[in-house]
């Protein structure tokens with residue numbers, strides 16, 4: 001039997017209100033940890049994107065200018081400006097595709113066959129050849145077309161021409177240039193013949209060294225927009241970085257919400273502890289009269305608050321894992337982000353914050369208890 | 382050399398309606414092994430006197446010397462340790478700790494003092510000496526009769542083998558028969574263990590136990 005034991009027993013004496021106080025801490029810890037994890041995952045997601053597509057400069061026809069598509073000559077100009085970096089011009093359209101009897105509409109990207117491999121990764125099959133009538137399908141499109149039979153080797157009809165699916169693309173996720181996951185990729189030459197068109201809707205420049213991105217962008221703008229605004233150039237790194245900064249503030253903001261809920265929990269512990277002290281004034285008088293020092297009385301009450309905090313933090317920590325996993329799976333679609341060291345740290349941080357809040361909330365009541373005059377406390381009824 | 386000495390001790394409670402003088406210029410010497418009764422009407426300052434003797438309270442003026450130490454020179458912690466190691470308190474309301482079982486209540490002062498080994502044996506010994514049977518050891522105070530609770534309280538007061546046993550109306554909440562048994566027990570501790578005992582009481586029949594009776598009226602010894 002020690003002061004810790006006494007503290008534990010007193011908590012057991014009022015299990016209902018102790019449970020309520022613990023629930024407060026649990027919620028606070030979960031809020032802080034899962035908000036942190038969520039924010040962190042948003043950061044991770046953008047991080048992944050930067051490495052995936054952060055080396056990309058996208059050139060569009062300038063809005064409001066006379067240019068709506070790029071000619072072969074303009075593409076060559078952009079190529080000159082881009083120097084040694086790979087330039088991939090492409091066109092896109094939206095059309096009805098049919099597989100057997102099933103008809104549906106899909107986004108179609110037309111890319112020079114030789115360039116496809118530099119822009120998109122494949123998961124199965126091969127890239128189509130420039131002269132043949134092969135095409136590729138995006139991973140989500142493949143996954144969603146199980147019933148219609150749109151898969152590797154299948155035949156797709158566009159208009160009155162038939163294409164064979166030679167490859168399936170790897171999933172790419174949201175991008176700033178094109179979104180191939182739900183699309184059909186065809187060689188530009190086939191597109192040009194089929195639709196009788198020889199212009200491009202956009203040009204993607206893959207920059208070898210991410211550090212060059214600024215200069216490539218400036219070179220293209222300088223060359224193309226000399227006389228009038230012909231192109232709009234977007235570099236994904238700049239866009240991602242600003243979003244990335246926003247993600248950081250989102251994390252702090254979300255964790256702030258968590259912190260507020262923990263502070264509310266702290267107030268509830270303070271309340272429970274004040275009740276505990278007030279109810280036990282007489283008992284404190286007895287303890288003091290038989291030789292318990294002030295510091296020992298204080299310790300007893302701090303232990304009480306600490307037990308509530310530690311139990312709450314432990315339960316909260318375990319549940320944070322669950323909530324974190326759910327949130328990652330549902331909101332971000334990447335449950336594996338939870339195993340990121342920073343995500344784990346947020347859980348530890350939430351738990352630590354919970355324990356500290358509880359201890360801090362117990363400090364004042366404990367001090368109050370220790371300062372009681374033993375005789376007045378003994379007279380208390 | 383007296384073990385407790387009061388030298389011109391006063392205790393004044395300043396209240397908005399005027400100062401309440403609980404003790405006025407009390408001089409007192411208590412020798413080792415004495416059995417002393419403190420009597421007087423309600424509000425005459427008996428409890429105040431006992432609390433100051435037990436280093437639970439400090440006088441407004443004057444000096445109290447307990448076991449050779451002047452309490453005016455002691456810090457709160459030193460006063461507390463004095464209570465823990467040298468003084469056993471017994472109260473009218475028994476004042477056992479409801480969270481703790483009978484054994485644990487008696488063990489508590491020993492644990493405060495840092496004793497671990499052999500504490501349980503000593504506790505069992507004392508409890509048996511005050512007449513608590515082993516079947517009651519694990520009970521909580523609320524499950525005992527008043528007389529039994531007071532016996533446990535006496536056992537707790539004796540746990541650290543104090544020099545003084547200070548009892549504030551120990552029989553005040555008990556019937557005559559139980560009260561007599563408790564007084565017999567306290568007297569035995571004085572006789573057999575050589576404890577210096579001070580008992581506050583309203584019961585004039587208790588005088589037969591005492592070596593000496595101190596009468597208080599309005600905070601003065603008469």
Ligand SMILES: Nc1ncnc2c1ncn2[C@@H]1O[C@H](COP(=O)(O)OP(=O)(O)OP(=O)(O)O)[C@@H](O)[C@H]1O
Nearest residue numbers: 394396401402403422423424425426427428429430
């Ligand atoms: N904390 C306090 N504040 C103000 N006055 C007090 C306080 N404690 C005691 N007194 C006053 O001091 C006087 C002596 O009180 P004390 O408790 O010593 O009396 P007592 O002789 O023990 O009485 P009883 O027989 O009723 O227990 C009383 O007038 C009481 O009102």
Ligand SMILES: [Mg+2]
Nearest residue numbers: 427428429549
């Ligand atoms: Mg009294």
